[in-house]
Amino acid sequence: MKYSVKHLLLALGALIVIPGVNAEGDPDAGAEKVAVCAACHGQDGNSPAPTFPKLAGLGEPYLYKQLKDIQAWDNAQGEAKATTGRAVPQMTGQLVGLSDQDLQDMAAFYADQSLQLSGAEEMMVQIYTGEKVNALELGERIYRAGNPENDVPACSGCHAPAGEGNEPAAFPRLGGQYPEYIEAQLRAFRAGERTNDGEQMMMRLSAKNLSDAEIKAVANYIGGLNAGN
Incomplete structure (x- = not known):
């Protein structure tokens, strides 16, 4: 029952209200403000290398929150950065x-x-056995069913x-993102190096x-998901 309830809550995550993400930006105004971002993220948000995430089509509230969080860390001093x-x-x-x-417009x-699809690769991975x-x-x-044995949600x-x-x-949106970037973020969440997923610590x-x-497997699979654009 513990597993079922917990994962039902995660599956119903759309009902969770995340503070500070009610973005109301102007994309036309944002086009000028993101000019400096093109070197890493591409002119249209499709970055040329997996070191930097694709930003195109990720959703305005999510993007605004990430920009706010990055700005807050950059502005913090000393121990507060942690x-x-x-x-x-x-x-x-x-x-x-x-x-x-400015952040809302961006x-x-x-x-x-x-978003331009990255694609998935045919590969093998070695599991614990x-x-x-x-x-x-x-x-x-x-991605679709999680791993009930290890309490991993879908x-x-x-x-x-x-x-x-x-x-x-x-x-x-995750579908089509660089697998290498997805893998790096999952590792960061697992290690507690990335912590801006809210008090619920969903990620x-x-x-x-x-x-x-x-x-590695789920990141690779996500890279090939086509969300319909």
């Missing part, structure tokens, strides 16, 4: 002096763009079956029991 916002050292100084409206611009298994099959199983409960996410709930709790093989 517990404030979201630590993205590559973004240091990029959001200095920007207003909430989020609106990226949300209005079409020493056996090598098909990564796409394992990734699909984790990703599709919040991010939708095709990976399109849930914009009103600020759950981002940290979801990732804490994922193995390295499961993370």
